Amino acid sequence: MKNPKISANEFYENFIGTENYYKYLLGLLLTDGVKSIADEEKCYWFLDAIASYQFEAKFRLQEFQVWKIERVIDTSFKLSATDGNNKVLVTQEIEFSDFFFKEFTIWKEGNVLLLPSEH
Template sequence: MENKDAIHLSQTLRTFTGTVNWYRHQLFRQFTYTDGIQFLATEAQCYWLIDRIFALQYEQPAVKIEPFQVWELTVNPDQTAMLTCGNGNDDTVYSEHISYTDFKLPKIRLFLTDSVLLLPTEY
């Protein structure tokens, strides 16, 4: 069951439609992210998720070649998780088991296109 913080986070994330600011990643300078992603990273303390998605653009050729990427983090009750990348057509191009996470939501979906990471509501 979701706690109050998770419910508030989930509700607030749905209010992001478009962005005013573009945030450039410090390590992966070719990538930017939106106000919604900045809010998510700050409130859920999950900058690690942004780092991982951008790092995989260099580590995994199958990921890098996809022009439109759908990233999903699914958290299990035992606080393990699965991070997957799809191409938007129900094809999984990458998946990774995460042995521990304290991510606040049971699931999050993010898009990466044109070197911009964004929430689905910002697309």
């Protein structure tokens, strides 16, 4: 049973590794876990945001990125990206989302978007 007080990563912790890669925008690839969560939770907007930032030089230079959405209050979220060493690359306010969980973290390694549990 889903719990809005946990992270999507906790709820979907059964994804370990991936068997398939799915083509996405701008040459990005999605793992089984990322695609399943995006499908089930209807949060392709999060993946679109990740893809859109890849045009910026500071993102092109980062082979590893940690992307996170965190509920601020009610239906507003904060999107953030770091280089994996807590150096913040960007933060953005998301004024409205119907995303169910309190947070969701995706790693970007090269051109692959994956769940931390799939690493």
